[in-house]
Amino acid sequence: MSGEQTNIKVVVRVRPYNRRELEQNQRQIVKVLDNSTLLFDPDEEDDEFFFQGTKQNYRDITKRVNKKISMDFDIVFDPETTNQQIFEECTSPLVASVLNGYNCSVFVYGATGAGKTFTMLGNDSCPGLTYLTMRELFEKIQAQSATHKFDVGVSYLEVYNELVMNLLTKTGPLKLREDSNGVVVSGLVLKPIYSADELLQLLTQGNSNRTQHPTDANAESSRSHAIFQVHIRMTDRKTGTKRTVKLSMIDLQI
The missing domain is CATH 3.40.850.10 (Kinesin motor domain)
Structure with a gap:
């Protein structure tokens, strides 16, 4: 904070859905992994079905591939903060x-x-x-x-x-x-x-x-x-x- 020294923090706050987004059932495009990491464009939850009483995962191969890019920051705050x-x-x-x-x-x-x-x-x-x-x-x-x-x-x-x-x-x-x-x-x-x-x-x-x-x-x-x-x-x-x-x-x- 003096001379050549700098002291900068980059902090991200992820807000909750607003009313319009909830009404339109829009997908989540960022996901808080921990207090310093965000995942951009995460996978959507896969559809589920059961075979002989056991849950099976079903993946739609026609869906686009999500980027799933993680980025680190000094601090990440989730929507409850x-x-x-x-x-x-x-x-x-x-x-x-x-x-x-x-x-x-x-x-x-x-x-x-x-x-x-x-x-x-x-x-x-x-x-x-x-x-x-x-x-x-x-x-x-x-x-x-x-x-x-x-x-x-x-x-x-x-x-x-x-x-x-x-x-x-x-x-x-x-x-x-x-x-x-x-x-x-x-x-x-x-x-x-x-x-x-x-x-x-x-x-x-x-x-x-x-x-x-x-x-x-x-x-x-x-x-x-x-x-x-x-x-x-x-x-x-x-x-x-x-x-x-x-x-x-x-x-x-x-």
Whole structure:
């Protein structure tokens, strides 16, 4: 996470069937073998028949041959996994890294209807990774308040048709420029926040401003990239030393 060292994890979450897929009795195209391996295009269950009381397997030789390709990842979550479990395994450790001075990023990526927005934002009964991560961040900030002063500001941007919009103020398009700190968004003002519950209100406000178009796979598809960033300025109360770090949580659309 510093210098030439990188620390990247690739995590796969397999979502359950949705209502339309259940109604159409669609076949399973991925199968979770264990907590790090997926099987793509697995065999379908063979038909069965019995001869003299013994089960026999029947294979239709006219069926196409399945690819049965297995791939390994850092972590594979099956359809029963909750947002809370994914948070504990994947993004909770990032909070400590951020407060130790490292910039960190979380990307969710996949086709529309894959469950990216649900994973990041969740719903009223099942909070997503963004809220769960911010809640832990504020808990750790409170635990360190005696030795450090923390200033937290957030931004929530949408990238759609190569235009950048501020979802919190519904303004834009904003211009990008490059300086010694990298690519920055001109005119972007961070919104100070002081609790994870306050964040929920901002996310609700921002999501209502996201560009949405219905698709065959998802009637409420968000057709834009959404970039939520947390900027933290940490000041050592004893020495006055300041350090600024950033946590990015990004919902990417194919």
